[in-house]
Amino acid sequence: MNIYVLQAFLDGVLMGGIYALAALGLSLIFGVLKITNFAHGAMMTMGMYAVYAISVGMGIGPYAALPLAMAMMFGLGFLIQRVLINSIDHAPAYNQLLLTLGVAYILENVLLMVFTPNYRTLTVDAFQKAIHIGPLTVAPARLIMFAVVLAVTAGFYMLLYKTRVGRSIRASAQDEEGARLMGIHVKRIRAAAFGLGAVCTGIAGGLLTPVMSIYPTLGESFQLKCFVIAVLGGMGNLWGAFLSGIFIGVIESLSGYFLGGTWSEMLIYGAFILILLVRPTGIFGRGNRRES
Amino acid sequence: MKMKKWGRLVLLAALSFILAGCGGEDSQTIRIGSVHPLTGSMAYEGQAIVNAQQIAVDRVNSEGGINGKPLELVESDSLGTSSGAANAALKLTNSGVAALTGTYTSSSAQVVSRTAEKAGIPLVVTVASSDNLLSNGYRYTFRIQPSVSVFSRNFLEYFDYFKTDGMETVALIYENSNYGTGIAEYIAEHIEEIGLEVVGMISYPATAATLSAEVTRLEAMNPDLLVPIGYYADQTLLMKEILERDIHFGRIVGCANGAFSDVKFLETYGTQVDGIYDINYRYNPNSEETQYMLEAYREAYGEEIPVHAVYGYQSIMVLADAMERCDDPEDPGQLRDALAQTELHSHVLPQGVIRFDETGENINSAGVLVEIRDGRHVVVYPEEYADDRNE
């Protein structure tokens, strides 16, 4: 294979990790709460600014800022769910969707007011210069990014499958009424799930902070891509979301290489429609599907 | 019964609204409206222009205003949308502004110029590069910034000052809106006339999260000349990926590049980006007024003025100059005619006299060629606009 294509493939996998993590959060929120979250992009931006602010404010590196940012994101997600979304629990789908859109406007513009619209950049010089792996080159920042993605995802699975909270979350996802009967405090669990979703997407954003110039509406551009990935993996299917995140990263990179970014955008949306139509449960087996 | 309630609701909405619309008619000042995106994805660019305009207004006022009457800048958020810009423009018109300025994006500029024409109020375009902006024969619209085709022509004219020996191939990478596509297509079409071969044209959406694949593709093409065209965020991303991977192109020359001429870009990358050229907006460093503007902006906002915002400053000065020549500067018809006869020699732009043709285009508008040397911007051409740091 052409070495450049291989390079594009590698870059796609690394970037795909970020998509995977962000989409994981979206998929979890959908799986448990049956909500299509249009504030997801804005939550990702919150994660970016959280890392930025902690890093600059406390004078520590962006990676050291991650744990605190995670805690903040959890609190934010928990509150959004507990205070806002829970109160319109069984409203029609479009009410919930519009509500999350309203939340997105609020988050984005609060960021604009606090941080001004200026572009912000965090540079970690030590991690920027590429290292060579055979004929391929890659910046350490991106390797760290991917490693953190893997670690967080693994931790996430542990939490969901090995702890009581995780079991409660999964139980409420499958059968809310049943979970309630089993004595699970469903409202709190749902808020916790939203919080965890916010943590995932927040870390995805935070990891991008050393790689991109950030501004208050940056997250919007990830919004639709997260939907594509979550649907591709089967909404609510976390394993599927992860795999399809990597998959979309690779597709984007390869089509970007051969055709340029304009057409990779087109290709991804086209694939999205196709998958929605032909296999809305995702290509990785069963996923939750919401009926009307 | 039901109707009555509705009626009340509607009345309430209408009333609160009329009250809001009426506020602030103040004849103590001459008001100038400013329509720019202050929220949304272009808020940074819009805000910088408004900031620079405020500097200009303060300067005019510190020198006694217009015939003793101070200027007042009234800003309104265009929200970055066409309907938002139209509403903002009409709100300002309604509140009694003598002229409008705006709008940063071409689509908003199109809408505001039509609005200004209908309302019979002069519009001075700060930044909006679309070639067809003035093609509708509007009498009230004037533009000072260089259009897409001016920038592209400059690129070809300045070629001798950035070419390298044996430069044969060129690749363009550009964001896919009107501005990026417009410039890239013009250059690609004409650059073969100077003997270069276009080996690649790659377009991407300005919201791209990564450009690594495109960079790899460029690496494979290995052009002697790389021409990147785009906004701040995407172009810094592009450069980051080029720097990370340590890829070297014969020469990188931006055209109206949103990042290369920005001081923040230098703060981020320092001397790593030495040797990059850009054809872009600039100021005339030898004008005294420029020194004032740079200083005042630094003092007021704690940073260097972004180069596109220079045109915001100049828009106010052009209006002030025209107002000085009116009997009644608040009469829109008089102001329009005065603007049309503008003959401004002393200004901050890197160009000759500011004068408008019959469509309202600034005839002498031009960009300059800047090189990044030792982590600083150095004007290479035209020489009369070179900074004293050149030595």
Add this chain to the structure above:
Amino acid sequence: MIVLLAAAVIFPFFAGRYMMSIGVSVLLMAALGQSWNIMSGYAGQFSFGHAAFFGVGAYTSSILYVDYGVSPWIGMLLGMGAAALLGVLIGFLSFRYHLRGDFFALVTLAFAEILRVLFNNSAALKGAEGVLIPYRDVWQEFQFRDDRIFYLILLLMVIAITAFIGVISRRKFGVCLIAIKESQGVAQSLGVPVLKYKLAAMAVSGAAAAMAGTFYAQYYGFIDPGTVFTSSISVEAIVPCIIGGSGTLSGPLLGALIIVPLQELSNSLFEDVHGLNMVIYGVLIVVFIMFCRDGIYGALVKRQKGVET
């Protein structure tokens, strides 16, 4: 109702340019909202991509006008036809594969996005440069110097769409749509041709949005893919319905009448703190949804019922 209508008709003769511009914004949102209402409020097919129909309408009439000299009046009808076809196409594909709810919404969103990218990158469709409508004053060409005429035309459009919904909602068509929304299975078992009715709703809804699209192009004089195919247009179609009450005849009108002036008010009041205007807009949406589940209309009806019983 008549009083309200009369007020709307005489409004431009008293209001200044700015007020009228707000009036146009209200009506535009009402038109989009009513169009969304047919497909989503009545028939229950949740669209998040009305920008697709709006854009197709705007582009069809504008390109035919600028390049081929076809009057935008005719272009508007053709655009409505094209959008109706698009609606049927999206509907046919989605319903064939039994898409519903959020997934249907995502398909419509993806269609709008694909059209945006496609128009942005096809030179034949004027690409990113967009279409500039000549500045004239010829009624045959849907061009007026006087904004009052534009306003009245749009008012007429909104009345037409509303009247259309009013009529069909009392006939078999409307009743069947509501039945489909309530329970597709039951409707089917009662012998309602579900697919046919849903497709018809999508076609009508698409055509109505396209009509608004042509108006937008002619009124503002310029369109590009980023302005007519953007998701904020799709949002503008949803907001008035949900705020006002979706699936009701007057809900979208009420919603537009309240949300546009409120937004404009917050723009004016908080001009100095950039971003606060949009925060307030977001808060308004959240508050309305939390405290008016069935929209303002629903709340009014409920209160009225409470008074009567």
